[in-house]
Amino acid sequence: MDWLFFGEISLAGLAMGGLYALIALGFVIIYKATRVINFAIGEIMMFAAYLFLAFAGGMEMSPWVAVPLAVLGGALLGGVIEKTMIRPMLGESPISVVMVTIGIASILVGLVEMIWTSNPQLLPSFLPREPVFIGPMYLAPKIAYGFLIGMSVLVLYLLYFRFSRGGVALRATASDQAAAYSMGINVRRVFNLAWVFGSLAASVAGILVAATGGLSPQFGIIGLSVLVVVIVGGLDSILGALIAGVFIGWLETVAGAYLGGEYRMPATFAVLAVILVLKPYGLFGTHEIERV
């Protein structure tokens, strides 16, 4: 056994898992607050990455300006989607709302094809290119810096949810909507805030993942990998999203390295099947979740 190789592979997997965790966080925030399974999360990521391409590539803005603008654009998109398409669906069956999010995903793909064509794209390089070594172990610079940025955003989120008024309102609404409403919390605003924050996390992850692997209108398919993460972790558990994200990222990479690229997805779906049998609500999910 080449332990150095195993260490390097594991490091790359954990770093990728960090980005999965960030996307999963976006997914869970929206679900936790609004009980909507957002199948358009991958496409929101994609849209933010295209915005970055437009700002940094087309308009030649500095990445320091382009990244925040693109992330804000993605967050704004989330807010607009909630207000115009999800809110009118309040009270409808969960499957109808899920279908709306699938429709939104389709619309976003079409929109991107109309504006940026269906050509594959590469984002302008904005992360350092010098190889990163942790001891004797090599880590691709894009993955290493992507992981650092992703983790920083995650920590900021956790601090916000723990200590800010908005975070407390979000957690209160997630625990009991009626109680939160009776305590004077503007639940509708919290719903909107959840979509904005969820989309913001997804947008950061979208730009970082696209910087690593390229961008095309099919980019949103990564949302499927993240669906595995949130189901394994528990749809309404932020801790579950973080742990499962890192674990699935690691597992996918190790399986790809030792068994071959074609076994990446089967390995993660095998874990999903086992978890669903043993813990149908995910590792850290609560029991009253309704599956659709």
Add this chain to the structure above:
Amino acid sequence: MFNQVMRKGRRLAGIGSVVAALGLAAPVLAQDKEPIVFGGSIPLSGVFAFAGIHIHAGLTDYTDWINSQGGINGHPVEYVMEDTAYEVDRSVAAFKKISGNDNLATYYGDSTGFMKAIASEVNEMNSVLMSGASFATALTDNEQYPYQFIPGPNYSQMFGIILEYIASQGEGGDMPTVAFVYSDTEFGKDPIENGKARAAELGIEVVEEIVTKPGSVDVSAEVLKMRRARPDYIVFHGYILSPINEFMVQMRQMGLDTQFMGTFWSSDKLIIDKMGEDADGYMGVMPYNYYDSEEGGPMLDALRTQAEQSDPEAGYRPTGYMQGWFNAMVWTEVVKRTLDAGKELTGDNMAEALASIEDWDTGGIIGVPVTVKNMSFPVGRIWRVNAKEGRYEPVSDWIHLD
């Protein structure tokens, strides 16, 4: 007297008008013959639209050009297509609709999946010759697909050309090593087994084989495997752009001097446009001259003139355009040979005409005379990216596989 002259004059003028009218009508009369229809399932939208748009332009421009030359033996050519979004069911529906036209002779299929799915119907009809975007090895099986051909080398033959080039780079009996990186798709896996067999025949060791998901994926772990295998060459297949760029950039960051090569759909100028300086040195196998190459020839010049005429703003035309044009060129040659032999345009007759193509001068589209073998044109050349110039330049002679 004056009246007589006037009457005679009028009569002469009348005769002159008739003669002039007949003269003008002569080419029109020639084109009064039944049209010959080129059909197509074209992916103008969807994942393959980046190429489909240019394939469509190539087919359209060729049709306009051949009609300006008097059509095929006086028959005008009509190009009828439908957008398929690169979906097999839509391609099949488009074929069924377009094949309702009695004059349909040839057809452009947008994918291997479609060409396989429609094969039994095409075989049963025995009235259409089909080619298209696919270079799949399977389609050169004459038993199963007698009326379908490949407008260039099939993917296995492309690997054969690449491996012959790699073998030619061995010095003093020290044969270079190679690794294959391909997508986990039918397209990606197509040439791998034949490629490994051919490498073994040439004495080239395949030191690593990596399968990835197609498109946007993180390949850091795969690059780490390459760091240990240290191949002299990596051959990519089944990709358009990503993750080729990541392999190249990360491996160069590690200080490896591996060279990178790809097959037809991985060898468009898109790689240069998107990767910039990082694309320098990348090599691809291409059966056609690039639009902006220094090569020339009567047909290549006609293509450039027609392309400029149809869209003066377009500038460079990608490989999809060349491929569309060449498909229609082959159809024309096949139809012409069939008609010249006094035969009907049946699938059998057109397949026979195709098989009879030997040492065919393509007027510069392909740089050497080509011979059809097993319903394909097994010829190609290795081109290398000169990032500074922003184009591919030839680094090998034309390689025609036996």
